[in-house]
Amino acid sequence: MFDTFADLAADRARYDRATAHLDAPLALVDLDAFDANAADLVRRAGGKPLRVASKSVRCRALLERVLAMDGFSGVMSYTLAESLWLARSGVPDVLLAYPSADRAGYAELAGDAKLAGAVTVMVDDPAQLALIDASREGGREEIRVCLELDTSLRLLGGRVRIGARRSPLHSPADLAELARLVQRRPGFRLVGVMAYEAHVAGVGDAVPGAALRSRAVRLMQAAAVRAVRSVAPELEFVNGGGTGSVQHTAAEEAVTEVAAGSGLYVPRLFDNYTSFTGRPAALFAMPVVRRPGVGVVTVLGGGYPASGVAGPDRLPQPYLPTGLRYAPQEGPGEVQTPLLGQPADDLLIGDKVWFRHAKSGELCERFDTLHLVAGDRVVDAVPTYRGEGMTFL
Known part of the structure:
Protein backbone atom coordinates (compact mmCIF):
# COMPACT_ATOMS: atom_id res chain seq x y z
CA MET A 1 0.00 0.00 0.00
CA PHE A 2 1.25 3.50 -0.75
CA ASP A 3 -0.85 5.58 1.66
CA THR A 4 1.18 7.90 3.86
CA PHE A 5 0.88 7.97 7.62
CA ALA A 6 -1.04 11.24 7.29
CA ASP A 7 -3.47 9.67 4.80
CA LEU A 8 -4.11 6.74 7.13
CA ALA A 9 -4.59 9.02 10.11
CA ALA A 10 -7.09 11.08 8.10
CA ASP A 11 -8.97 7.93 7.11
CA ARG A 12 -9.13 6.80 10.73
CA ALA A 13 -10.46 10.18 11.85
CA ARG A 14 -13.04 10.10 9.06
CA TYR A 15 -14.26 6.60 9.90
CA ASP A 16 -14.42 7.43 13.60
CA ARG A 17 -16.49 10.55 12.88
CA ALA A 18 -18.80 8.69 10.52
CA THR A 19 -19.51 5.93 13.04
CA ALA A 20 -19.37 7.92 16.26
CA HIS A 21 -23.06 7.19 16.83
CA LEU A 22 -22.59 3.44 16.29
CA ASP A 23 -21.29 0.85 18.71
CA ALA A 24 -18.68 -1.64 17.54
CA PRO A 25 -18.39 -4.39 16.41
CA LEU A 26 -19.41 -3.07 13.00
CA ALA A 27 -18.38 -3.28 9.35
CA LEU A 28 -18.25 -0.50 6.79
CA VAL A 29 -17.65 0.01 3.11
CA ASP A 30 -16.04 3.26 1.99
CA TYR A 265 -13.22 -4.42 -1.36
CA VAL A 266 -9.42 -4.95 -1.69
CA PRO A 267 -8.75 -7.18 1.33
CA ARG A 268 -5.21 -7.55 2.63
CA LEU A 269 -4.31 -10.52 0.37
CA PHE A 270 -4.30 -8.07 -2.56
CA ASP A 271 -1.50 -5.85 -1.31
CA ASN A 272 1.30 -7.63 -3.21
CA TYR A 273 0.69 -6.46 -6.77
CA THR A 274 2.83 -4.13 -8.83
CA SER A 275 0.36 -3.87 -11.74
CA PHE A 276 -2.40 -2.18 -9.73
CA THR A 277 -2.99 -0.57 -6.36
CA GLY A 278 -6.47 -0.77 -4.90
CA ARG A 279 -7.89 1.20 -2.00
CA PRO A 280 -9.07 -0.75 1.05
CA ALA A 281 -12.84 -0.25 0.93
CA ALA A 282 -14.20 -2.77 3.44
CA LEU A 283 -13.17 -2.62 7.09
CA PHE A 284 -14.46 -3.82 10.41
CA ALA A 285 -14.12 -2.18 13.82
CA MET A 286 -13.82 -3.80 17.24
CA PRO A 287 -14.14 -1.85 20.51
CA VAL A 288 -11.43 -1.48 23.13
CA VAL A 289 -12.74 -3.19 26.25
CA ARG A 290 -9.59 -3.58 28.39
CA ARG A 291 -6.29 -1.81 29.06
CA PRO A 292 -4.20 -4.57 30.70
CA GLY A 293 -1.00 -2.52 30.92
CA VAL A 294 1.41 -0.18 29.19
CA GLY A 295 1.49 -0.69 25.43
CA VAL A 296 -1.43 -3.11 25.29
CA VAL A 297 -5.19 -2.94 24.83
CA THR A 298 -7.76 -5.68 24.40
CA VAL A 299 -10.56 -5.48 21.86
CA LEU A 300 -13.71 -7.55 21.76
CA GLY A 301 -13.61 -10.45 19.29
CA GLY A 302 -11.62 -10.17 16.09
CA GLY A 303 -10.75 -13.81 15.41
CA TYR A 304 -11.96 -13.94 11.83
CA PRO A 305 -9.46 -16.12 9.92
CA ALA A 306 -9.92 -16.57 6.19
CA SER A 307 -10.24 -19.83 4.29
CA GLY A 308 -7.24 -21.42 2.62
CA VAL A 309 -3.94 -22.74 3.95
CA ALA A 310 -3.62 -21.60 7.56
CA GLY A 311 -0.98 -18.94 8.10
CA PRO A 312 -0.44 -15.34 9.23
CA ASP A 313 -1.62 -13.99 5.87
CA ARG A 314 -5.09 -15.46 6.56
CA LEU A 315 -5.58 -13.35 9.69
CA PRO A 316 -7.22 -9.93 9.83
CA GLN A 317 -4.77 -7.04 9.96
CA PRO A 318 -4.94 -4.41 12.72
CA TYR A 319 -5.05 -1.40 10.41
CA LEU A 320 -6.02 1.84 12.17
CA PRO A 321 -4.46 3.27 14.21
CA THR A 322 -1.26 2.13 12.54
CA GLY A 323 1.39 0.38 14.58
CA LEU A 324 -0.71 -2.17 16.46
CA ARG A 325 0.22 -5.86 16.31
CA TYR A 326 -0.97 -9.15 17.73
CA ALA A 327 0.48 -10.72 20.85
CA PRO A 328 2.57 -13.54 19.33
CA GLN A 329 1.32 -16.21 21.75
CA GLU A 330 -2.35 -15.27 21.37
CA GLY A 331 -3.19 -13.73 18.00
CA PRO A 332 -6.78 -12.73 17.19
CA GLY A 333 -9.18 -14.46 19.56
CA GLU A 334 -12.72 -15.79 19.43
CA VAL A 335 -14.01 -13.32 22.03
CA GLN A 336 -11.08 -11.01 22.75
CA THR A 337 -7.86 -9.93 21.08
CA PRO A 338 -4.88 -8.29 22.81
CA LEU A 339 -3.07 -5.72 20.67
CA LEU A 340 0.43 -4.47 21.35
CA GLY A 341 2.21 -1.28 20.34
CA GLN A 342 2.71 2.35 21.27
CA PRO A 343 -0.68 3.44 19.82
CA ALA A 344 -2.36 1.31 22.50
CA ASP A 345 -1.50 3.91 25.12
CA ASP A 346 -3.61 6.51 23.31
CA LEU A 347 -6.71 4.31 23.08
CA LEU A 348 -9.51 4.59 25.63
CA ILE A 349 -12.18 2.13 26.64
CA GLY A 350 -14.85 2.23 23.90
CA ASP A 351 -12.54 3.48 21.15
CA LYS A 352 -12.60 1.63 17.84
CA VAL A 353 -9.73 -0.29 16.29
CA TRP A 354 -10.17 -0.80 12.55
CA PHE A 355 -9.15 -4.05 10.88
CA ARG A 356 -8.76 -5.29 7.31
CA HIS A 357 -9.85 -8.86 6.64
CA ALA A 358 -7.84 -11.25 4.48
CA LYS A 359 -10.36 -12.55 1.91
CA SER A 360 -12.99 -10.38 0.37
CA GLY A 361 -16.60 -11.50 0.84
CA GLU A 362 -15.91 -13.67 3.88
CA LEU A 363 -16.22 -10.57 6.05
CA CYS A 364 -19.95 -10.58 5.30
CA GLU A 365 -20.36 -13.97 6.98
CA ARG A 366 -19.49 -12.22 10.26
CA PHE A 367 -21.74 -9.16 9.97
CA ASP A 368 -25.39 -8.75 9.04
CA THR A 369 -25.05 -5.07 8.06
CA LEU A 370 -22.58 -2.98 6.06
CA HIS A 371 -22.52 0.72 6.90
CA LEU A 372 -21.87 2.66 3.69
CA VAL A 373 -19.64 5.68 4.23
CA ALA A 374 -19.24 8.66 1.90
CA GLY A 375 -16.73 11.21 3.13
CA ASP A 376 -17.24 11.31 6.88
CA ARG A 377 -20.90 10.29 6.96
CA VAL A 378 -22.75 7.00 7.02
CA VAL A 379 -25.17 7.41 4.11
CA ASP A 380 -26.84 4.01 4.28
CA ALA A 381 -26.88 0.67 6.08
CA VAL A 382 -27.50 -2.36 3.89
CA PRO A 383 -27.85 -6.05 4.72
CA THR A 384 -25.25 -8.60 3.81
CA TYR A 385 -26.36 -12.02 2.60
CA ARG A 386 -26.30 -13.04 6.27
CA GLY A 387 -28.45 -10.03 7.12
CA GLU A 388 -31.03 -11.25 4.64
CA GLY A 389 -31.01 -14.67 6.28
CA MET A 390 -28.98 -16.22 3.45
CA THR A 391 -25.98 -18.34 4.40
CA PHE A 392 -25.28 -20.37 1.29
CA LEU A 393 -22.13 -22.10 2.54
Missing part, protein backbone atom coordinates in the same frame (compact mmCIF):
# COMPACT_ATOMS: atom_id res chain seq x y z
CA LEU A 31 -18.04 4.09 -1.15
CA ASP A 32 -15.42 6.46 -2.53
CA ALA A 33 -12.82 3.68 -2.39
CA PHE A 34 -15.29 1.06 -3.62
CA ASP A 35 -16.26 3.12 -6.68
CA ALA A 36 -12.63 3.99 -7.43
CA ASN A 37 -11.71 0.30 -7.30
CA ALA A 38 -14.59 -0.55 -9.64
CA ALA A 39 -13.45 2.11 -12.10
CA ASP A 40 -9.90 0.72 -11.99
CA LEU A 41 -11.14 -2.80 -12.75
CA VAL A 42 -13.03 -1.42 -15.77
CA ARG A 43 -9.90 0.39 -16.93
CA ARG A 44 -7.80 -2.75 -16.60
CA ALA A 45 -10.41 -4.80 -18.50
CA GLY A 46 -9.76 -2.64 -21.57
CA GLY A 47 -13.31 -2.63 -22.87
CA LYS A 48 -14.23 -6.23 -22.15
CA PRO A 49 -17.23 -6.68 -19.85
CA LEU A 50 -16.61 -7.59 -16.22
CA ARG A 51 -18.66 -10.27 -14.51
CA VAL A 52 -18.73 -9.53 -10.78
CA ALA A 53 -17.93 -12.47 -8.48
CA SER A 54 -20.64 -12.49 -5.85
CA LYS A 55 -18.66 -14.53 -3.31
CA SER A 56 -16.31 -11.56 -3.04
CA VAL A 57 -19.15 -9.11 -2.31
CA ARG A 58 -22.02 -11.04 -0.59
CA CYS A 59 -24.26 -7.99 -0.40
CA ARG A 60 -27.10 -7.50 -2.87
CA ALA A 61 -27.12 -3.71 -2.57
CA LEU A 62 -23.45 -3.52 -3.56
CA LEU A 63 -23.87 -6.07 -6.34
CA GLU A 64 -26.64 -3.86 -7.72
CA ARG A 65 -24.41 -0.80 -7.38
CA VAL A 66 -21.67 -2.48 -9.41
CA LEU A 67 -24.01 -3.83 -12.07
CA ALA A 68 -25.37 -0.31 -12.62
CA MET A 69 -21.85 0.88 -13.58
CA ASP A 70 -20.63 0.94 -17.16
CA GLY A 71 -18.28 -1.98 -17.82
CA PHE A 72 -19.96 -4.55 -15.57
CA SER A 73 -22.39 -7.18 -16.84
CA GLY A 74 -23.60 -10.30 -15.08
CA VAL A 75 -22.82 -12.10 -11.83
CA MET A 76 -20.57 -15.06 -11.14
CA SER A 77 -22.21 -16.94 -8.25
CA TYR A 78 -20.93 -19.66 -5.96
CA THR A 79 -23.88 -21.94 -5.14
CA LEU A 80 -26.98 -22.97 -7.06
CA ALA A 81 -29.27 -21.77 -4.25
CA GLU A 82 -27.63 -18.33 -4.43
CA SER A 83 -27.92 -18.33 -8.22
CA LEU A 84 -31.66 -18.98 -8.07
CA TRP A 85 -32.12 -16.36 -5.34
CA LEU A 86 -30.30 -13.73 -7.39
CA ALA A 87 -32.25 -14.63 -10.53
CA ARG A 88 -35.55 -14.41 -8.64
CA SER A 89 -34.39 -11.00 -7.39
CA GLY A 90 -34.06 -9.76 -10.95
CA VAL A 91 -30.43 -10.45 -11.93
CA PRO A 92 -30.81 -11.53 -15.58
CA ASP A 93 -27.44 -13.23 -16.09
CA VAL A 94 -25.97 -15.50 -13.40
CA LEU A 95 -23.06 -17.87 -14.07
CA LEU A 96 -22.60 -20.50 -11.36
CA ALA A 97 -18.84 -20.85 -11.05
CA TYR A 98 -18.80 -24.24 -9.34
CA PRO A 99 -20.53 -27.58 -9.97
CA SER A 100 -23.48 -28.30 -7.68
CA ALA A 101 -25.16 -31.38 -6.19
CA ASP A 102 -28.28 -29.41 -5.15
CA ARG A 103 -31.04 -31.68 -6.44
CA ALA A 104 -33.87 -29.45 -5.21
CA GLY A 105 -32.22 -26.48 -6.90
CA TYR A 106 -31.94 -28.31 -10.20
CA ALA A 107 -35.61 -29.32 -9.99
CA GLU A 108 -36.55 -25.67 -9.51
CA LEU A 109 -34.30 -24.57 -12.36
CA ALA A 110 -35.69 -27.18 -14.77
CA GLY A 111 -39.26 -26.25 -13.92
CA ASP A 112 -39.07 -22.46 -14.31
CA ALA A 113 -38.50 -20.82 -17.70
CA LYS A 114 -37.36 -17.50 -16.22
CA LEU A 115 -34.78 -19.10 -13.95
CA ALA A 116 -33.56 -21.45 -16.69
CA GLY A 117 -33.02 -18.49 -18.99
CA ALA A 118 -31.07 -16.51 -16.40
CA VAL A 119 -28.82 -19.13 -14.77
CA THR A 120 -25.93 -21.03 -16.35
CA VAL A 121 -24.51 -23.98 -14.42
CA MET A 122 -20.95 -25.30 -14.35
CA VAL A 123 -20.11 -28.80 -15.54
CA ASP A 124 -16.81 -30.65 -15.84
CA ASP A 125 -17.93 -34.30 -15.60
CA PRO A 126 -20.62 -36.37 -17.38
CA ALA A 127 -21.80 -37.56 -13.95
CA GLN A 128 -22.94 -34.02 -13.21
CA LEU A 129 -25.20 -34.09 -16.28
CA ALA A 130 -26.70 -37.36 -15.04
CA LEU A 131 -27.33 -35.86 -11.60
CA ILE A 132 -29.12 -32.88 -13.16
CA ASP A 133 -31.31 -35.15 -15.28
CA ALA A 134 -32.17 -37.29 -12.24
CA SER A 135 -33.19 -34.14 -10.36
CA ARG A 136 -35.56 -32.63 -12.92
CA GLU A 137 -38.78 -34.03 -11.36
CA GLY A 138 -40.66 -33.51 -14.60
CA GLY A 139 -39.16 -30.10 -15.37
CA ARG A 140 -38.48 -29.78 -19.08
CA GLU A 141 -36.66 -26.46 -19.31
CA GLU A 142 -33.35 -26.53 -21.17
CA ILE A 143 -30.38 -26.15 -18.79
CA ARG A 144 -27.67 -23.70 -19.82
CA VAL A 145 -24.20 -25.23 -19.34
CA CYS A 146 -20.68 -23.83 -19.05
CA LEU A 147 -17.60 -26.07 -19.14
CA GLU A 148 -14.56 -25.37 -16.98
CA LEU A 149 -11.00 -25.96 -18.12
CA ASP A 150 -8.46 -26.65 -15.37
CA THR A 151 -5.69 -24.08 -15.79
CA SER A 152 -3.30 -25.30 -13.11
CA LEU A 153 0.16 -26.12 -14.43
CA ARG A 154 1.44 -29.66 -13.96
CA LEU A 155 5.18 -30.11 -14.31
CA LEU A 156 7.58 -33.05 -14.11
CA GLY A 157 4.95 -35.55 -15.16
CA GLY A 158 2.37 -34.16 -12.77
CA ARG A 159 4.58 -34.40 -9.67
CA VAL A 160 4.65 -30.60 -9.35
CA ARG A 161 1.40 -28.67 -9.53
CA ILE A 162 0.95 -24.89 -9.58
CA GLY A 163 -2.61 -23.77 -8.95
CA ALA A 164 -5.89 -24.91 -7.41
CA ARG A 165 -7.29 -28.41 -7.94
CA ARG A 166 -10.44 -27.58 -9.85
CA SER A 167 -11.71 -29.24 -13.01
CA PRO A 168 -10.67 -32.71 -14.22
CA LEU A 169 -10.60 -31.27 -17.76
CA HIS A 170 -6.90 -30.60 -18.24
CA SER A 171 -6.55 -30.20 -22.00
CA PRO A 172 -8.37 -28.80 -25.03
CA ALA A 173 -9.11 -32.39 -26.09
CA ASP A 174 -10.73 -33.14 -22.71
CA LEU A 175 -12.89 -30.04 -23.04
CA ALA A 176 -13.95 -30.83 -26.60
CA GLU A 177 -14.91 -34.39 -25.67
CA LEU A 178 -17.26 -33.19 -22.91
CA ALA A 179 -18.62 -30.49 -25.23
CA ARG A 180 -19.65 -33.24 -27.68
CA LEU A 181 -21.42 -35.13 -24.86
CA VAL A 182 -23.36 -32.01 -23.86
CA GLN A 183 -24.31 -31.28 -27.45
CA ARG A 184 -25.69 -34.82 -27.91
CA ARG A 185 -27.62 -34.87 -24.63
CA PRO A 186 -31.23 -33.60 -24.78
CA GLY A 187 -32.22 -30.92 -22.26
CA PHE A 188 -28.88 -29.11 -22.19
CA ARG A 189 -27.39 -26.23 -24.15
CA LEU A 190 -23.68 -25.48 -24.12
CA VAL A 191 -23.29 -21.69 -23.90
CA GLY A 192 -19.91 -20.99 -22.31
CA VAL A 193 -16.40 -21.96 -21.32
CA MET A 194 -14.55 -20.84 -18.21
CA ALA A 195 -10.83 -20.97 -17.59
CA TYR A 196 -10.27 -19.28 -14.25
CA GLU A 197 -6.64 -18.51 -13.48
CA ALA A 198 -6.89 -19.36 -9.78
CA HIS A 199 -3.13 -19.71 -9.49
CA VAL A 200 -2.46 -16.14 -10.61
CA ALA A 201 -5.69 -14.29 -9.79
CA GLY A 202 -5.03 -14.26 -6.07
CA VAL A 203 -1.22 -14.31 -6.09
CA GLY A 204 0.78 -11.11 -6.13
CA ASP A 205 2.38 -10.45 -9.48
CA ALA A 206 5.65 -9.68 -7.77
CA VAL A 207 6.01 -13.44 -7.28
CA PRO A 208 8.84 -14.75 -9.49
CA GLY A 209 7.59 -16.65 -12.52
CA ALA A 210 3.99 -15.43 -12.32
CA ALA A 211 4.14 -13.73 -15.71
CA LEU A 212 5.48 -16.87 -17.42
CA ARG A 213 2.83 -19.05 -15.80
CA SER A 214 0.16 -16.57 -16.83
CA ARG A 215 1.35 -16.65 -20.46
CA ALA A 216 1.21 -20.47 -20.47
CA VAL A 217 -2.40 -20.30 -19.29
CA ARG A 218 -3.27 -17.84 -22.06
CA LEU A 219 -1.93 -20.20 -24.73
CA MET A 220 -3.89 -23.14 -23.30
CA GLN A 221 -7.05 -21.01 -23.07
CA ALA A 222 -6.86 -20.09 -26.72
CA ALA A 223 -6.35 -23.68 -27.83
CA ALA A 224 -9.22 -24.88 -25.62
CA VAL A 225 -11.65 -22.30 -26.98
CA ARG A 226 -10.78 -23.26 -30.56
CA ALA A 227 -11.43 -26.91 -29.70
CA VAL A 228 -14.84 -26.21 -28.17
CA ARG A 229 -15.93 -23.81 -30.91
CA SER A 230 -15.24 -26.56 -33.44
CA VAL A 231 -17.95 -28.55 -31.62
CA ALA A 232 -20.23 -25.70 -30.51
CA PRO A 233 -19.69 -22.60 -32.67
CA GLU A 234 -22.65 -20.84 -31.02
CA LEU A 235 -20.85 -20.30 -27.69
CA GLU A 236 -22.11 -17.12 -26.02
CA PHE A 237 -19.12 -16.38 -23.78
CA VAL A 238 -15.61 -17.37 -22.76
CA ASN A 239 -14.87 -16.37 -19.18
CA GLY A 240 -11.52 -15.94 -17.50
CA GLY A 241 -9.89 -13.77 -14.94
CA GLY A 242 -9.77 -12.87 -11.29
CA THR A 243 -8.83 -9.51 -9.77
CA GLY A 244 -5.11 -10.17 -9.96
CA SER A 245 -5.07 -11.02 -13.66
CA VAL A 246 -7.74 -8.76 -15.18
CA GLN A 247 -5.53 -6.88 -17.61
CA HIS A 248 -3.71 -10.04 -18.73
CA THR A 249 -6.91 -12.01 -19.24
CA ALA A 250 -8.56 -9.16 -21.12
CA ALA A 251 -5.64 -9.11 -23.55
CA GLU A 252 -6.38 -12.70 -24.63
CA GLU A 253 -8.41 -12.56 -27.84
CA ALA A 254 -10.32 -15.78 -27.07
CA VAL A 255 -11.73 -14.38 -23.81
CA THR A 256 -15.01 -12.45 -24.17
CA GLU A 257 -15.53 -11.47 -20.50
CA VAL A 258 -13.47 -11.15 -17.34
CA ALA A 259 -14.49 -12.15 -13.82
CA ALA A 260 -13.46 -10.08 -10.80
CA GLY A 261 -14.76 -9.30 -7.35
CA SER A 262 -12.11 -9.01 -4.65
CA GLY A 263 -10.78 -5.86 -6.27
CA LEU A 264 -13.88 -4.00 -5.10
